[in-house]
Amino acid sequence: MRTEQLTLPPTRPAWQLPTLVIVVAIVWVVVWRQLQNLADWLTYDLIGLPPETHLAESVNFFLYDVPKILMLLAGMIFLVTLIRSFFSPEKTRALLGGKREGVGNVIAAGLGVLTPFCSCSAVPLFIGFVESGIPLGVTFSFLIATPVVNEIALAMLFGLFGAQIAALYLVTGLIIAILGGVIIGRMRPERFVADFVWNVQSGQQMGVLYKPSWDDRIVEAAGATRMIVGKVWPFVIIGIGIGAAIHGYVPEDFLADVMGSDTWWAVPAAVLLGVPLYSSAAGIIPVVYALMGKGAALGTVLAFMMSVVALSLPEILILRRVINTRLILIFIMIVAMAIVVTGYLFNLVIG
Amino acid sequence: MITVKVLGPGCANCKRLDQMTRKVADDMQLDVSIEKVTDYGEIMTYGIMSTPGLVVDGRVVSYGRIPSQGEISTWLADAALATA
Numbered sequence: 001m002r003t004e005q006l007t008l009p010p011t012r013p014a015w016q017l018p019t020l021v022i023v024v025a026i027v028w029v030v031v032w033r034q035l036q037n038l039a040d041w042l043t044y045d046l047i048g049l050p051p052e053t054h055l056a057e058s059v060n061f062f063l064y065d066v067p068k069i070l071m072l073l074a075g076m077i078f079l080v081t082l083i084r085s086f087f088s089p090e091k092t093r094a095l096l097g098g099k100r101e102g103v104g105n106v107i108a109a110g111l112g113v114l115t116p117f118c119s120c121s122a123v124p125l126f127i128g129f130v131e132s133g134i135p136l137g138v139t140f141s142f143l144i145a146t147p148v149v150n151e152i153a154l155a156m157l158f159g160l161f162g163a164q165i166a167a168l169y170l171v172t173g174l175i176i177a178i179l180g181g182v183i184i185g186r187m188r189p190e191r192f193v194a195d196f197v198w199n200v201q202s203g204q205q206m207g208v209l210y211k212p213s214w215d216d217r218i219v220e221a222a223g224a225t226r227m228i229v230g231k232v233w234p235f236v237i238i239g240i241g242i243g244a245a246i247h248g249y250v251p252e253d254f255l256a257d258v259m260g261s262d263t264w265w266a267v268p269a270a271v272l273l274g275v276p277l278y279s280s281a282a283g284i285i286p287v288v289y290a291l292m293g294k295g296a297a298l299g300t301v302l303a304f305m306m307s308v309v310a311l312s313l314p315e316i317l318i319l320r321r322v323i324n325t326r327l328i329l330i331f332i333m334i335v336a337m338a339i340v341v342t343g344y345l346f347n348l349v350i351g
Numbered sequence: 352m353i354t355v356k357v358l359g360p361g362c363a364n365c366k367r368l369d370q371m372t373r374k375v376a377d378d379m380q381l382d383v384s385i386e387k388v389t390d391y392g393e394i395m396t397y398g399i400m401s402t403p404g405l406v407v408d409g410r411v412v413s414y415g416r417i418p419s420q421g422e423i424s425t426w427l428a429d430a431a432l433a434t435a
Contacts, residue, residue, distance in 0.1 A: 088415055089400045120362030121401045121415075123391050128400035200395045220416070321391065 017218045028075055032068070039064035058248030065240045065286055069156065070233060076155030077228050081221035084116040085212060089125050091115075092142070096134050101185050104138035109177035112145025113170075122315075126322050127200050130193070137185015143319075144335060145177035147310040152228075156285040168346070169302065176338040183334060184327075192327035235283030243290035250294050266300045267343035271336055274307025284308050299346030306339045353383045353430045358394045358404035358414070365403040368417050372405065375423045381431055408433070 042063050043049055049056035092111045096104060117125065122143070129139040149170055158166035212220070288301045316328060355372055359365025369387055376383040388394055397404060401415030405423070412418075412426045 090415070093400060116415075117401070118362065118364070120360055120365070123360065124394055124400050124402060127391065127395055131395075196392060200392050 012215070014215070017215050021218055025075075028071065032071060035068050035071075036064055038067075054248045056248075058244045061247040061290075062240055062244040065243065065289075066237060068159070069236055069240065069286060070229065072155060072159040073152065073232070073236065074225050074229050076159075077152070078221045078225045080151045080155070081116070081224040082217055084114060085217040085220060087111070087115045089115055089117060089121065089128070093128055093132055093134070096129070096138060096142075097132050099134070099138065101135050101137050101182065104135060105141040105178045105181040105185075108134075108138045108141040108181065109145040109174045112142040112177060113149045113151070113174070115142075115146075117146055120318070122318050123321050126319065127197055130197055131200060135185055136189040136193070137181045137183075139181075140184045140189070140331070141177045141181025144180045144331075145174065147312065147315065148176055148306065148335065149173035150309045152232075153285065153305065153309055160285065160289050165298070169306075172342045172345070173306075176335065176342070180331075180334045180338060184330065187330065189323075189327060192324050192330075194322050194324070197322050232283065236286065239283035239286040243286040246287070246290040247293060263300075266297070267303050267347070268340050270300050270304035270343065271307040271339050274304050275311045275313070275332075275336070277308045297347045298350050299343040299348070302346055303339050303343030306342065307336065310339070311335060353381060353427060353434065354408055355383055355385045355427075356388050356406040357385065358388045358397060358399065358406060359402040360391065360394070361389050362402065364417055368403040368405060371417070371420060372423055375420050376427060379424060379427060379431075381427055383427065 039060055043056055043060040044051055047059065049059060092115045095111065096108055099107060126139060126143070129142070130136065154166055154170060157169050284305050288305050291301050292298060311332060316332065319328060319331075353376075355376070357365060357369045357372060359368070365387075369385070373385055376385065394402065394404065397406060397411050399411060399414040403417065404414035405412050405418065405426075407426050408430050413422070
């Protein structure tokens with residue numbers, strides 16, 4: 001294996017970018033803490049809406065949530081990209097190599113959350129894992145964890161609902177990935193894998209060891225932040241707009257009957273409704289947030305959100321190049337059932 | 352002549368890398384043949400798992416990210432020197 005370090009001569013002093021990041025972070029926190037005051041000032045003083053009316057409440061919710069969620073999104077994506085720059089699919093494969101099922105499933109689920117991974121790389125990653133002898137069940141733990149624990153959803157839950165609910169989301173997501181992988185591993189999944197996968201002769205691992213500097217990591221994280229926020233901001237605004245309308249005009253506890261924890265069919269219905277819907281987590285969470293304020297049960301709305309985010313058909317269907325439809329259906333069924341169970345569990349514990 | 356291969360199934364990042372490489376090669380006025388490799392079997396023969404990948408004269412110089420224009424021009428210049 002040939003290893004080379006490809007580092008270009010630094011173009012700026014090493015302290016500059018990290019210092020800039022720290023300064024921006026401080027400004028971010030200061031602005032963040034003033035957002036409610038800013039929204040109040042805009043709604044009641046600048047626009048001059050009379051307080052305690054439906055319109056004013058909706059407008060205030062909107063003006064508070066748009067900057068709040070966009071800032072949260074930008075900050076979290078930056079942080080996540082920075083952390084993920086220390087991981088790569090190649091490193092993950094090396095870490096999983098030689099691991100047995102069980103331990104392998106646990107590590108794979110964790111790495112599924114941490115490894116930077118775009119859905120267009122799913123097929124090469126799948127082949128690469130299979131080729132290096134990683135059990136299929138372990139590979140599936142990785143493939144389930146990636147969409148189920150969505151980093152944007154995690155960040156937004158943390159910002160809007162607090163650390164406890166974010167942690168619950170993370171832990172249940174990991175458990176779904178671990179158990180899902182274990183179950184698929186028991187089904188002799190080899191028979192569902194396309195023949196060509198077994199015949200791929202992959203070349204020697206090429207020895208380019210890209211070792212980014214801190215500057216590289218920061219530049220990459222800033223680029224990713226700009227790209228993702230640039231792509232999802234319309235969904236965020238639409239989502240918050242819907243949320244604001246619900247917040248201002250739907251009466252308190254209106255949803256308690258339909259989406260409350262006493263309605264047994266609400267959870268499966270929410271999951272079924274979520275499958276064909278495909279939205280960014282950034283767009284769906286403001287809606288979820290507003291629904292909860294109106295008496296919807298946490299487990300039900302969380303199940304809805306997980307279903308919308310994790311079960312996105314276009315991304316799952318990419319895998320048809322390497323596994324057949326039956327395994328794809330099994331994959332969807334397992335994840336959907338796991339989400340339903342999670343929904344009931346949350347309603348039971350918290351609702 | 353330098354042969355360059357852009358490895359990727361056709362996602363947005365792969366297309367961007369392809370365009371960037373063509374632009375850098377044009378700017379440097381080098382004789383470069385650029386080929387896009389979209390077949391998974393062929394991509395895997397280079398031993399990479401994350402796309403897009405960039406191969407210059409048979410050697411994988413980068414994968415799993417979009418390198419900067421500066422990096423691409425360094426690799427092309429190296430290859431041009433090696434063949435000269």
